[in-house]
Amino acid sequence: MTSYSELGLVNTKELFKKALAGGYAIPAYNFNNMEQLQGIIQACVETKSPVILQVSSGARKYANRNILRNMARGAVEYAHELGVDIPVVLHLDHGNGLELSKDCIESGVSSVMIDGSHLPYEENVALTKSVCEFAHSRKDYVSVEGELGVLAGMEDEVSSEHSHYTAPGEVIDFVGKTGVDSLAISIGTSHGRTKFKPEQCTRDANGVLIPPPLRFDILEEIEKKIPGFPIVLHGASSVPMEYVRMIEQFGGKMKDSVGIPEEQLRRAAKSAVCKINIDSDARLAMTALIRKVLTEKPEEFDPRNILGPARDELKKLYMHKNQNVLGSAGNA
Ligand code: G3H
Ligand code: 13P
Numbered sequence: 001m002t003s004y005s006e007l008g009l010v011n012t013k014e015l016f017k018k019a020l021a022g023g024y025a026i027p028a029y030n031f032n033n034m035e036q037l038q039g040i041i042q043a044c045v046e047t048k049s050p051v052i053l054q055v056s057s058g059a060r061k062y063a064n065r066n067i068l069r070n071m072a073r074g075a076v077e078y079a080h081e082l083g084v085d086i087p088v089v090l091h092l093d094h095g096n097g098l099e100l101s102k103d104c105i106e107s108g109v110s111s112v113m114i115d116g117s118h119l120p121y122e123e124n125v126a127l128t129k130s131v132c133e134f135a136h137s138r139k140d141y142v143s144v145e146g147e148l149g150v151l152a153g154m155e156d157e158v159s160s161e162h163s164h165y166t167a168p169g170e171v172i173d174f175v176g177k178t179g180v181d182s183l184a185i186s187i188g189t190s191h192g193r194t195k196f197k198p199e200q201c202t203r204d205a206n207g208v209l210i211p212p213p214l215r216f217d218i219l220e221e222i223e224k225k226i227p228g229f230p231i232v233l234h235g236a237s238s239v240p241m242e243y244v245r246m247i248e249q250f251g252g253k254m255k256d257s258v259g260i261p262e263e264q265l266r267r268a269a270k271s272a273v274c275k276i277n278i279d280s281d282a283r284l285a286m287t288a289l290i291r292k293v294l295t296e297k298p299e300e301f302d303p304r305n306i307l308g309p310a311r312d313e314l315k316k317l318y319m320h321k322n323q324n325v326l327g328s329a330g331n332a
């Protein structure tokens with residue numbers, strides 16, 4: 001059994017308090033491999049940003065929980081070696097039950113999400129409460145994120161055919177009964193790179209899809225019900241067209257890609273939204289650069305020369321997010 005403080009990690013409590021007061025959001029970046037993790041740490045050190053490293057069930061299957069835990073320890077040491085001790089959280093993304101949460105907590109995560117959003121309300125409350133009771137009773141307090149409302153979109157382990165917005169009328173009861181430390185809400189973001197169907201969007205002069213705006217009215221109602229309570233946005237990739245085009249230029253197919261515009265995320269980050277989840281944008285950046293190298297250098301077969309440029313691009317992407325979208329830069 002490992003407790004997260006032994007790994008040099010922190011929970012989200014203090015980070016969210018500061019983010020709420022400072023009008024910015026902490027980046028929550030998913031990782032599955034070394035190059036992604038290096039890109040995240042290099043960017044967060046260089047921009048002096050706190051960071052939440054997210055592992056999904058899919059990441060645990062792909063990379064192994066012991067490897068991921070030790071990578072997080074390595075990330076803390078790597079940041080120190082680079083010269084800035086940034087706060088690092090290791091977070092379970094979209095946990096689906098008490099057993100998985102316990103397993104993650106006992107192997108060193110400092111924060112878990114329990115995603116009961118697809119369950120009937122009372123079942124979501126009961127499941128989330130059971131995870132909070134376990135997580136909060138540890139010697140090192142583990143923070144818990146719950147979710148109300150259902151996001152659209154498809155991922156390997158996260159999928160939903162029917163989305164619905166968070167009902168502001170439920171949030172006081174949910175937060176009170178469960179004891180969660182933060183609440184993920186549904187206000188129009190969505191998982192993956194095709195966040196909206198083309199028929200839900202308009203198109204600009206170049207034929208690029210323009211998505212419907214986020215429901216800031218629902219966010220404001222929620223903020224009025226639970227003032228100062230940390231809110232989380234999932235599905236917050238912007239799906240940069242430069243990467244979509246690069247992937248297509250080098251043989252990929254990325255039809256109907258559309259994300260959340262950066263200025264809307266910036267606006268959200270200034271509110272009670274203090275954690276913003278980004279995965280798809282990093283997948284796009286990595287795929288774009290790998291395709292470019294493989295196409296332009298057909299004789300290349302050293303993985304370091306194939307993945308290295310992708311890692312550099314990830315660093316650039318994460319620095320941009322921290323500095324210009326989330327506003328977390330300078331807040332380590
Ligand atoms: O929201 C889900 C994350 O993007 C993780 O995706 O389950 O394919 O690892 P994954
Ligand atoms: P994106 O697919 O928009 O990157 O969302 C990631 C996410 O919500 C991880 O939990």
Ligand code: ZN
Nearest residue numbers: 191234235277
């Ligand atoms: Zn998510």
